[in-house]
Amino acid sequence: MAKTLYVGNLPWGTTEAALADAFRPYGTVYSSRIIMDKETGRSRGFGFVEVADEDAEKMVTAMNGSELGGRQIVVNEAKPRQE
Numbered sequence: 001m002a003k004t005l006y007v008g009n010l011p012w013g014t015t016e017a018a019l020a021d022a023f024r025p026y027g028t029v030y031s032s033r034i035i036m037d038k039e040t041g042r043s044r045g046f047g048f049v050e051v052a053d054e055d056a057e058k059m060v061t062a063m064n065g066s067e068l069g070g071r072q073i074v075v076n077e078a079k080p081r082q083e
Contacts (some may be wrong), residue, residue, distance in 0.1 A: 012045065
């Protein structure tokens, strides 16, 4: 099983590879994605990382409030999308 983590307050220049690499020391990362603005093509400053179920809590604890690219990021378990 996998869990999805929300990652907020990302620096504008963060790539999906860099986001995944930041989480890898704490467990298994399956995928990462940065949410882009449809009109400008620029990052919206947040993204998601899909991780192994058993590593999710450890990653949230380790990464929430940590610094990435000079900004303090927010990490928590993603909530289901509201339709």
